[in-house]
Amino acid sequence: MTSPRYQPAELEPRWQKVWREAHLYKTSTNSEQPKYYALSMFPYPSGNLHMGHVRNYTITDVIARVRRMQGYRVLHPMGWDAFGLPAENAAIDRGIHPARWTERNIANMRRQLQSLGLSYDWEREFASCHPEYYRWTQWLFLQMWQMGLAYQKFAQVNWDPVDQTVLANEQVDSEGRSWRSGAKVEQKLLKQWFLRITHYAEELLQDLDTLTGWPERVKTMQANWIGRSTGAYLEFPVVGRGEKIGVFTTRPDTVFGVSYLVLAPEHPLVGTLTALSQQAQVQEFCQRLAHLSVEERTANDQPKRGVPLGTEAVNPFTQQPVPIWIADYVLYEYGTGAVMGVPAHDERDFAFAQQYHLPITQVILPPGVVEITPLPKAYTEPGILVNSGEFDGLDSLTAKEKITQAAQERGWGEQRVQYRLRDWLISRQRYWGVPIPMIHCDHCGVVPVPEADLPVLLPENVTLTGRGLSPLAQLTEWVQVPCPQCGRPARRETDTMDTFIDSSWYFLRFADAQNSQAIFASEKVNDWLPVDQYVGGIEHAILHLLYSRFITKVLRDRGLINFGEPFQRLLTQGMVQGLTYKTVQTGKYLTSEQVIYENGECRDKETNEPVAIFYEKMSKSKYNGVDPEQVLAKYGADTARMFILFKAPPEKDLEWDDADVEGQFRFLQRVWRLVQNYHEHPPPRVVESTSNERNLRRFIHQTIQAVTADTTGEYQFNTAIASLMKLTNELTDYQGDNSGIFDEGIRVLLTLLAPFAPHITEELWHQLGHEDSIHRQPWPQVDHQALVVDEITLVIQIMGKTRGTIIAPSQADQATLEQLAKNSDVGQRYLQGQTIKKVIYVPGKLLNFVLAS
RNA sequence: GCGGACGUGGCGGAAUUGGUAGACGCGCUGGAUUUAGGUUCCAGUCCUUACGGGUCAGAGUUCGAGUCUCUGCGUCCGCACCA
Numbered sequence: 062m063t064s065p066r067y068q069p070a071e072l073e074p075r076w077q078k079v080w081r082e083a084h085l086y087k088t089s090t091n092s093e094q095p096k097y098y099a100l101s102m103f104p105y106p107s108g109n110l111h112m113g114h115v116r117n118y119t120i121t122d123v124i125a126r127v128r129r130m131q132g133y134r135v136l137h138p139m140g141w142d143a144f145g146l147p148a149e150n151a152a153i154d155r156g157i158h159p160a161r162w163t164e165r166n167i168a169n170m171r172r173q174l175q176s177l178g179l180s181y182d183w184e185r186e187f188a189s190c191h192p193e194y195y196r197w198t199q200w201l202f203l204q205m206w207q208m209g210l211a212y213q214k215f216a217q218v219n220w221d222p223v224d225q226t227v228l229a230n231e232q233v234d235s236e237g238r239s240w241r242s243g244a245k246v247e248q249k250l251l252k253q254w255f256l257r258i259t260h261y262a263e264e265l266l267q268d269l270d271t272l273t274g275w276p277e278r279v280k281t282m283q284a285n286w287i288g289r290s291t292g293a294y295l296e297f298p299v300v301g302r303g304e305k306i307g308v309f310t311t312r313p314d315t316v317f318g319v320s321y322l323v324l325a326p327e328h329p330l331v332g333t334l335t336a337l338s339q340q341a342q343v344q345e346f347c348q349r350l351a352h353l354s355v356e357e358r359t360a361n362d363q364p365k366r367g368v369p370l371g372t373e374a375v376n377p378f379t380q381q382p383v384p385i386w387i388a389d390y391v392l393y394e395y396g397t398g399a400v401m402g403v404p405a406h407d408e409r410d411f412a413f414a415q416q417y418h419l420p421i422t423q424v425i426l427p428p429g430v431v432e433i434t435p436l437p438k439a440y441t442e443p444g445i446l447v448n449s450g451e452f453d454g455l456d457s458l459t460a461k462e463k464i465t466q467a468a469q470e471r472g473w474g475e476q477r478v479q480y481r482l483r484d485w486l487i488s489r490q491r492y493w494g495v496p497i498p499m500i501h502c503d504h505c506g507v508v509p510v511p512e513a514d515l516p517v518l519l520p521e522n523v524t525l526t527g528r529g530l531s532p533l534a535q536l537t538e539w540v541q542v543p544c545p546q547c548g549r550p551a552r553r554e555t556d557t558m559d560t561f562i563d564s565s566w567y568f569l570r571f572a573d574a575q576n577s578q579a580i581f582a583s584e585k586v587n588d589w590l591p592v593d594q595y596v597g598g599i600e601h602a603i604l605h606l607l608y609s610r611f612i613t614k615v616l617r618d619r620g621l622i623n624f625g626e627p628f629q630r631l632l633t634q635g636m637v638q639g640l641t642y643k644t645v646q647t648g649k650y651l652t653s654e655q656v657i658y659e660n661g662e663c664r665d666k667e668t669n670e671p672v673a674i675f676y677e678k679m680s681k682s683k684y685n686g687v688d689p690e691q692v693l694a695k696y697g698a699d700t701a702r703m704f705i706l707f708k709a710p711p712e713k714d715l716e717w718d719d720a721d722v723e724g725q726f727r728f729l730q731r732v733w734r735l736v737q738n739y740h741e742h743p744p745p746r747v748v749e750s751t752s753n754e755r756n757l758r759r760f761i762h763q764t765i766q767a768v769t770a771d772t773t774g775e776y777q778f779n780t781a782i783a784s785l786m787k788l789t790n791e792l793t794d795y796q797g798d799n800s801g802i803f804d805e806g807i808r809v810l811l812t813l814l815a816p817f818a819p820h821i822t823e824e825l826w827h828q829l830g831h832e833d834s835i836h837r838q839p840w841p842q843v844d845h846q847a848l849v850v851d852e853i854t855l856v857i858q859i860m861g862k863t864r865g866t867i868i869a870p871s872q873a874d875q876a877t878l879e880q881l882a883k884n885s886d887v888g889q890r891y892l893q894g895q896t897i898k899k900v901i902y903v904p905g906k907l908l909n910f911v912l913a914s
Numbered sequence: 915g916c917g918g919a920c921g922u923g924g925c926g927g928a929a930u931u932g933g934u935a936g937a938c939g940c941g942c943u944g945g946a947u948u949u950a951g952g953u954u955c956c957a958g959u960c961c962u963u964a965c966g967g968g969u970c971a972g973a974g975u976u977c978g979a980g981u982c983u984c985u986g987c988g989u990c991c992g993c994a995c996c997a
Contacts, residue, residue, distance in 0.1 A: 278918055278992075285917070285993055292997080310997060323997095365995075395996045402997095408915095409995050481996050602992080707939070708926065714990095716926070721940055727953095728939085734954095770930090780928065783938035790938095856934050861978035863934050901977050907933055911977045 069697025102597030196516030274630030288481025309396035336371025494557030639685030
């Protein structure tokens, strides 16, 4: 009798079809069961799955499958983050309508996902570009408008010259480049829509402490991004005029050391406060700055440049007049857009004062220093106040309080908390996004589209060129509408929303995905949410994860949900890296076919240039990608899943290695053979239990314990699979004299392996004669009786060094064990003629003899 | 500059949280099967002939340190003129 060979290409699609037709992964709504919501970040439908997706979805799938077997009702959905620029660019480049391009991509990626054997409930699928979804995105925007959280203002905004749109601060990297196009971002003054995320700054920061299931570094990044600082708001009256200049400072204790004030060049007071004599110079300075990119302007190593306005303000504490300047190092967007210059105690002010020969007045002495000597650089640490009138002799900490208090009492200022976080700019001058549901009327102003008129449909017939105005603005017929309030002719808003809004609430919609009457039923969302386990890339540490937390709090305050944090546990999976070839000198990326190995060195076939080989994140431009479809075709989904989970722990980067993929394929074949041999040559049945049998049973239950811990506590799928390999080896080597335990071993192995390799386990399960799906089996329970041992290996240490082990009865007491140890070979060798000063006994583990030296 | 994470065989990575360092896999070495290559199976694989020595380096706490503390070195990541 020949056993069938393991052929994933045949059995995987076969089982996928069976599961689909049986609705095996439909979400259970049995409220008797505890709920579990396992979610991967939904993908942008670019057209093809990459390995990063495969890793992300495999991790979440295992978690979902384990919970399902453990008796939870599991929500494990999938959808599409389907608005965005690539669709529009495809339309411009290839003349395909974004909607059709997107639908086609979704169809292909859905097929790819299904071939991975992922246990999604496809009945809850949706795409953010469908009106059934985005009408609720618009509805959400209207709620925020009513709450005063959505507003329009003129602002210096980040303009991406390549994608022809504005960007949020979060979408510009530290080099001043667009997160998407990589183009250097320019500054433009435009009227734009914002969401008032700053209203939640304090809560977004505070609640980070409650997110115990989040990686520390994500929380740190968010905390830094929010950037809370405490200090004082102080006002300096302008000499001879009514205006006052308000500044924010974290160092009110240095206020007696102010030798000038600086406004940001964009500050509205610049115009009125510039003296006639300085007008030409100031104008020229501002114009020069306007031409600089953010990066050029804010580079740290640049000399600080500025111009005096020719007017003065009075320091209320000293009654001394100080000159007012404008300078490039003061940011209009932060604080009040104006600062007090204290050169002695601020590095930037020090550099500026030196350059323009402004006075440097020391008002803080380092602890222990009593005399003022000229400073070589700014002293920025706390210290003792001098030259500060009534506050002399106080330490910085106390002085901060007292001076702020004094300012408050005398009407010069107040205590203030300042955040680095800015409001979220959501206007996009692009087509493929959610139309902002607002109407501009010359008589009524900005008027929201009535809820009954939602959705504001994105018009289909549009010509996309990528140039000029926002595409919607060119559709005169679409733009012209009667005002909902007065009925007179009015214009639609032509900007669309940042696609990050779509993804800031999609996790809520999955709880009630088909609702056509409301954004969702609150009781369903309150039942399923928060997400128990969220899995995605670290690149969203700030963007998506901060926005989602914000929107969740907004909906809570609107009374729609009863929780304030959307994601209980967050797992940020590492990158998938591919083997990369790059020429050493020219830095050119090569394919594996373009290189040749000579004398152990790698060289460019064409130029003979030396080539560096290393691992780097997979990407098309680096020729280091591995196509999931090809891997699936060659080894099948189970092998791909096993490899990805085994090669590295989920948070760490993963180096793709074909040899290791082979290794996983071999392992699955060993499992296959084990089961074939098992039911072809059934071992004889014996009733009595032997020590051999007890050992096997203990091994089986140790494996259950280990795999359960690795898949439900800290996720360590690599060690879970290692345990399954050990069990497989143990069962393969087992010289069976009783079949009952061996049966149990095979059954446990297959059920524990099922979440990782769903197809092969289902096939083998049925080969063993079972009718029901293995994925409906309960998770194996640890029998603690089986873990009990009658003999233990006790470690013998002498002075803390391991010198050997002894086998001892597990019930033996310390005195017995000590005697056994002394009589053992190790004892004879090391303890002869020595004085034992002390014995350390760790029950079940070790005996340590401390000798008199 | 500020903040965070990390440093273990040839490689990816384990180590019940202070108790036999190197599980599991890859690679490699030898052997068996095979006409051969591949597959499969068996044995070995931290260094050292041994005594011993080993978790980036150095110090400390402890009966005992990969694990805790301090110093230094190195790598990676985030933020960066935020007043």
